[in-house]
Amino acid sequence: MAATATASSLIAPRSGLQYYNVLDAVLALPHTLRTSFLSSPILISPLILVAPVILILLRVAFVQARKLIASRKDRHSMSYVVKWGRERLHFTLPPPDTKLAAIRHQLAEYTQLPPQSFKLIHAGAVMKDDNAPISAYGIKPGSTIALVGGGEDLEPSGRASSKHKEKPQERTEASIVAQIRGELDSVRRTLQPDVDGFLTTLNPDYVPPSVSSAAPPAAAGRRNPDLAREHIRLGELLLQSLLRLDAITAEGEWEEARRERKGAVREVQALLDRLDGGWRKRPQTKI
Numbered sequence: 001m002a003a004t005a006t007a008s009s010l011i012a013p014r015s016g017l018q019y020y021n022v023l024d025a026v027l028a029l030p031h032t033l034r035t036s037f038l039s040s041p042i043l044i045s046p047l048i049l050v051a052p053v054i055l056i057l058l059r060v061a062f063v064q065a066r067k068l069i070a071s072r073k074d075r076h077s078m079s080y081v082v083k084w085g086r087e088r089l090h091f092t093l094p095p096p097d098t099k100l101a102a103i104r105h106q107l108a109e110y111t112q113l114p115p116q117s118f119k120l121i122h123a124g125a126v127m128k129d130d131n132a133p134i135s136a137y138g139i140k141p142g143s144t145i146a147l148v149g150g151g152e153d154l155e156p157s158g159r160a161s162s163k164h165k166e167k168p169q170e171r172t173e174a175s176i177v178a179q180i181r182g183e184l185d186s187v188r189r190t191l192q193p194d195v196d197g198f199l200t201t202l203n204p205d206y207v208p209p210s211v212s213s214a215a216p217p218a219a220a221g222r223r224n225p226d227l228a229r230e231h232i233r234l235g236e237l238l239l240q241s242l243l244r245l246d247a248i249t250a251e252g253e254w255e256e257a258r259r260e261r262k263g264a265v266r267e268v269q270a271l272l273d274r275l276d277g278g279w280r281k282r283p284q285t286k287i
Contacts (some may be wrong), residue, residue, distance in 0.1 A: 121239060192239060
């Protein structure tokens, strides 16, 4: 028992020099004690050997997780969003001097649509010049671009009416202002009540903004439609309205017409943003 206690006290030091002292002390023991010391079990907990390995693995996993999260955040922060029907697609944002044509061809390849068969809308305006850099349109990280498929139903009413052999009316600033106000009034009377009713269906606590010319929400008292389909329908109709407003051109000296058109585009775009915002924040139990 004394020999075992002596041996246990001899192996306590941990430095390299002390290990040599322990070995010398063991060799100096009598033969019987030395044999007893070397044959006695020295219990070392496996945690002493495994713990450093576990700590290293945990640190490596932590570093890799941080890199993965950071890369996802960077990828998301350096991307733009394309709204295509019910889908919201994220694409890596190219350099600011990239031409719009590059984005158009990227989206055409993804959607399998002909490049010139769809329109791209950003901030309520149709982006027409494919040779212009994306910076000219204000596209930056987090920007949202609406992709509207080309077709007869999406052409502005002004272009559609030009197919008829009607006698063209004289263009005046007053007629352009009346056309803009007519388009905006149509949105307020037909689409805005449906949007407010749709958002009320999504969230009963939703309080629509008061607009004097708008009718009461129409969808609130109707049967609950397919919400996803209704969201797409309203979004497409609002985008068509933006296209029609974009097709209205005002002469350089027509300040009132340009001001009316800008205000109408802003109001319709705000209604579209409210629609999409309510859809994104909808309670999942409602769907």
